[in-house]
Amino acid sequence: MPLIATVTPGTISVESRSVTNTTNGRVPSVDFARDETLWSDSMGVGYINEASPAVTRLLSAVSSSIGIIPITAPFPNSSFTLQFYAPALKCESLANAKKNGQPVGNCNNCTSLQTLWDDTIDSSFAANYYYWQATKPVYSQNLFFIRAGGGKSVGGDPHNISCQLWNASYTTKFKFNDGVQTTLIQDLAYESTMEFNTSVAFTSLPPGGRAYLAMYLAMSDLLSGEVGIRQGLSSSGMFGSDLPVVKTGLMACPEVLAGWKAFGSREPPLDQLVSPWMCRNNSVAAAVEDMFQNLTLSLLSSEFLNGNTTTDIRVTSPKNFWRYGPLDLLISYVAGVAVAFVALLVGSWALIANGYSADVSFSSILLTTRNPDLDGVAVGQCLGAQPLDRNFEKLKLQLGVVGRTDGIEHAAFGIRGTVKELRKNQECI
Structure with a gap:
């Protein structure tokens, strides 16, 4: 029995398991109705002039990191889902945009999307040597035009892309594993285009309109410009190498690299300075959409631009459980009884032998x-x-x-x- 008493505790062990509970807590959220002076600069004339430093600084961090700026985890291992309305860029080929009836607005040259494109994008012979060209039409319905790949006349394969600002519904899941954030957009529904642009005075903008336009302007300023080589000059060197867009992952997109190779560019070796993963979703149109979505989701990390809300948070934490092993207990008792029985036999034999x-x-x-x-x-x-x-x-x-x-x-x-x-x-x- 002393042997059994010693072995028996070994039948109970402690094991750690993950337990998930749901609690209601405060998390960051988008808040476009927050003090609107934080979003843009008016230059004192009552119209949006440019995005505020808080917006441009955040976009710079997003574009250089090629990802979402994380928030502070409510719990080290947790997750929650937010549903909100926020701006999104919808980019498609110029041909599809015309086919889908992409609205152009009421600007002077907005008689048609093709007319607006022709009046906005540089079509000179020198522009054929640009493997990146992007600009925003003035006072259009928040459009942004991109041509990537160079002109056909010099061996390029141009990709004409039209992007437009939309109001979208985001359903996003934020998950944290040991404090490291993973963000998944579970659903993104484009609701409507904006019926206002930078020509509308502050007093006539709807709630949050100033924030939407500020993000659009910041994105336009980041991507605008021409990148390529100078016509008639050596293929060495990069025209536009000082532009902000060159510092983004868009230079890794297949359309851009194809244009760079078509021109026989050698210095800098663009293909050795970028990696395929830097062009999210492997195309210019999808990568631009992705960058703007990252900017929108990164608003939650900005102490100057975010708000807060309450939501259900699933929290996973380790907990110790006692585990009872009946087989181990049975083995210990059988072993104890067997030893006792052997001792009884030996004692009986000794008693009989000694008399x-x-x-x-x-x-x-x-x-x-x-x-x-x-x-x-x-x-x-x-x-x-x-x-x-x-x-x-x-x-x-x-x-x-x-x-x-x-x-x-x-x-x-x-x-x-x-x-x-x-x-x-x-x-x-």
Whole structure:
């Protein structure tokens, strides 16, 4: 049984499991109705002139990191989902944009999308050597035009892209694993284009309109410009290398690299300065959309531009559980019983083999220590312990058959040499 008592605790172990609970907590959110002076500069004339430093600084971080600026995790391992309305760019080929009836607005040259494109994009022969050309039509319905790949007349494969600002519905999941953020847009629905542009005064803009236009202007300023080589000059060098767009991942898009290679450019070696992963979704149109979505989602990380809301947060945390192992318990008890049974067998065999049994009762001690030899040794010893005669300490005793003064022999401890051997089945009276 002592063995069983020692082994039994081993049948219970502690294991750690992840437990998920839902709690309601505060998280960052978009807040376009926040103080609108934080979003843009008016130059004192009541119209949007350019995006504020808070917006451009955030876009610079987004474009250079080619990702979303993370927020502080509400819990190290947690997740939550937000649904909100925010701006989004919708980019498509010029041909598809015309087919889909992309609205152009009421500007002077807005008679048609093709007319607006022709009046906005540089079509000179020198422009054929640009493998990136982007600009925004003035006072259009928040459009942005991009031509990537160079002109056909010089061996390029131009890709004409039209982007437009939309109001969109975002359903986004934020997940944190040990504090590291993963963001997934579960649903993005383009609701409507904006019926206002930068020609509308602040007082006539709808709530949040100033923020939408500020983000559009910041994105336009980042992407605008021409990148390529100078007509008639060496293919070495990059025209427009100081533009902000060159510092983004858009230079890694296949359309841009194809134009760079078509012109035989050598320095700088653009293909060695970028990597395919830098062009998100592997096309200019999709990468521009992705960058603007990243800007929108990164608003949550800006202490100057974000708001806050409450939502359900799924929190995962480790918890210790006791695990009971019935098989281990059964094994320990079976082993204990088996050992006890073996000990019982050995004891029974010893009892049968020796032919004598005893216990530690007073009567057993009395009867096995009464004989003339021990009585003689004990003479003069007044105490049972100290002081004890050294000769008495060295005296060796043996269990066997000893005689008494009346001549009757019995089993007892006697001095070695005066004791007969105790044999099995020997009669002892």
